[in-house]
Amino acid sequence: MAGRLTHAQRRAFLFGLREATAALVAVATWGFVTGIAMVQSGLSESMATLMTLMVYAGSAQLTALPLIAAHAPLWLIFAAGTIVNMRFVIFGAALHPYFRHLSWRRRLVLGLLTGDIVFVLFMARFAGSRRIGTVQQLWYYLGIAAPGWLVWNVFSLLGIYAGGLIPASWSLDYAAVLALLAVIIPLVKSRPMVMCLIVASAVAWLAQALPLRLGLLAAVIAGVLAGVLGEMVERRRNSSPGAH
Amino acid sequence: MGTGFDTYLLGAIVLLTVCSILTRCTYLLFGDRFPLSESVRSALRFAPVAALAAIVVPELFPLEGGSAVVFNPRALAALAAVLMFWRTRSTLSVILGGMVAFWLIDGLLGMVA
Numbered sequence: 001m002a003g004r005l006t007h008a009q010r011r012a013f014l015f016g017l018r019e020a021t022a023a024l025v026a027v028a029t030w031g032f033v034t035g036i037a038m039v040q041s042g043l044s045e046s047m048a049t050l051m052t053l054m055v056y057a058g059s060a061q062l063t064a065l066p067l068i069a070a071h072a073p074l075w076l077i078f079a080a081g082t083i084v085n086m087r088f089v090i091f092g093a094a095l096h097p098y099f100r101h102l103s104w105r106r107r108l109v110l111g112l113l114t115g116d117i118v119f120v121l122f123m124a125r126f127a128g129s130r131r132i133g134t135v136q137q138l139w140y141y142l143g144i145a146a147p148g149w150l151v152w153n154v155f156s157l158l159g160i161y162a163g164g165l166i167p168a169s170w171s172l173d174y175a176a177v178l179a180l181l182a183v184i185i186p187l188v189k190s191r192p193m194v195m196c197l198i199v200a201s202a203v204a205w206l207a208q209a210l211p212l213r214l215g216l217l218a219a220v221i222a223g224v225l226a227g228v229l230g231e232m233v234e235r236r237r238n239s240s241p242g243a244h
Numbered sequence: 245m246g247t248g249f250d251t252y253l254l255g256a257i258v259l260l261t262v263c264s265i266l267t268r269c270t271y272l273l274f275g276d277r278f279p280l281s282e283s284v285r286s287a288l289r290f291a292p293v294a295a296l297a298a299i300v301v302p303e304l305f306p307l308e309g310g311s312a313v314v315f316n317p318r319a320l321a322a323l324a325a326v327l328m329f330w331r332t333r334s335t336l337s338v339i340l341g342g343m344v345a346f347w348l349i350d351g352l353l354g355m356v357a
Contacts, residue, residue, distance in 0.1 A: 022335035029339075047253055054261040059299060061260070068256050078259040085267035087295045092271030093280055094288035104273055111269030116299070120292035127289040171350075174318060175343055177303045178325050182338035184296045185329050193293055200294035204301040216298045223294025228287045 016143025026179030035159020192230030199226035
């Protein structure tokens with residue numbers, strides 16, 4: 001397979017992989033922590049393995065675990081999972097123009113492989129591109145998404161089968177939070193991004209009390225709107241006379 | 245754990261899988277039928293930062309606990325981690341530095357309490 005890749009494909013793949021190395025630390029930590037959480041909530045090791053490989057959505061899994069432990073009705077678990085995953089619909093809408101020229105089978109695979117980190121890094125690199133749907137974009141995406149899938153599942157399995165070796169007092173789940181923090185900070189470079197971050201954070205904090213983790217979706221929508229608003233303000237300021 | 249629980253658990257896993265596939269793939273597969281305007285598309289550039297913030301904030305600042313919440317060890321150590329990033333620009337230093345800060349602050353608060 002690797003032998004059939006063109007030079008451009010391989011280069012883009014490795015470029016994506018290189019840019020993803022730091023974020024893959026975050027993926028590994030979250031995967032590990034999610035693996036531990038599944039076993040701790042009472043899932044057998046084989047059921048936890050099945051869940052990891054099939055669902056591949058950490059936030060949805062972590063949301064569903066207490067519901068499953070409490071024997072909540074299945075429709076509620078489905079609803080909670082859908083709401084937590086709703087941001088993937090937004091991600092899909094943003095990614096679609098880059099991959100619309102591909103066959104549906106390929107688009108299906110790209111969709112299944114997507115994740116927060118993939119989307120974040122891809123958009124940071126290509127959101128402003130004039131040319132859309134290039135070979136470079138596809139293979140850059142794969143350079144993050146494929147290792148991301150592998151790292152997540154390997155570390156999830158490690159968490160399931162060897163998580164007990166790590167003492168709870170180390171608070172490894174906090175390392176997962178820090179790892180995501182390290183992904184966010186470099187992205188916040190412009191004033192509209194700062195607005196987006198502040199509003200999304202404020203809404204996420206206030207909306208924690210909402211059921212089914214609706215706060216996650218609310219924060220994403222509010223953050224996007226704040227970013228757009230910040231952009232409009234900035235544009236007006238730049239175009240007004242006397243601006244430098 | 246009876247077989248009843250296993251069927252229930254399998255059902256939950258299958259439903260969550262369906263929900264993963266639907267949310268991840270629907271737009272990529274059928275997006276041509278729901279074209280987005282250029283302005284909406286450009287607005288989605290803000291989605292990554294908003295989504296990550298939405299995941300991180302409740303972990304750092306849980307609502308329960310009243311006013312003590314802002315000065316919890318997790319939030320304080322996160323502040324140290326952000327400062328660390330400004331100085332070093334390295335992801336690893338954010339994670340390691342933040343963890344060390346967390347252990348120190350948590351230990352100190354434990355001694356005071």
